[in-house]
Amino acid sequence: xxxxxxxxxxxxxxxxxxxxxxxxxxxxxxxxxxxxxxxxxxxxxxxxxxxxxxxxxxxxxxxxxxxxxxxxxxxxxxxxxxxxxxxxxxxxxxxxxxxxxxxxxxxxxxxxxxxxxxxxxxxxxxxxxxxxxxxxxxxxxxxxxxxxxxxxxxxxxxxxxxx
Numbered sequence: 001x002x003x004x005x006x007x008x009x010x011x012x013x014x015x016x017x018x019x020x021x022x023x024x025x026x027x028x029x030x031x032x033x034x035x036x037x038x039x040x041x042x043x044x045x046x047x048x049x050x051x052x053x054x055x056x057x058x059x060x061x062x063x064x065x066x067x068x069x070x071x072x073x074x075x076x077x078x079x080x081x082x083x084x085x086x087x088x089x090x091x092x093x094x095x096x097x098x099x100x101x102x103x104x105x106x107x108x109x110x111x112x113x114x115x116x117x118x119x120x121x122x123x124x125x126x127x128x129x130x131x132x133x134x135x136x137x138x139x140x141x142x143x144x145x146x147x148x149x150x151x152x153x154x155x156x157x158x159x160x161x162x163x
Contacts, residue, residue: 047112049085
């Protein structure tokens, strides 16, 4: 048994032994307690809300978006909003498994928000810094952004249209 096979087998065993700590579906993601942490979206003074005009989406892509919206709505990640002040369009990004990643066109919201003085590092720098390590995992965080709730007063800023 070569070293690569040995390491592979040990990693598979580790993942199987601790499979209960991973989120395998949206239902598995309980999220972090809102008393500990919440996302906030501050705005620059004088910025007005923006409602983007609805963009047309191909029918087959629209069906995939509807499926994803339904899944996220059923587990409480999404809620219906009536007459929101902020509205963004969905930007569908096809995935390798023929599903769709729903991204939002938040350019207007980004322009209205103050710039972060401490931005995240570029991914290439993070990867380069790990070059001296034997193992490095690119394991998917399975929609980790859904684990930290948005503060209720800022939820409206994240509304999107799905027609």
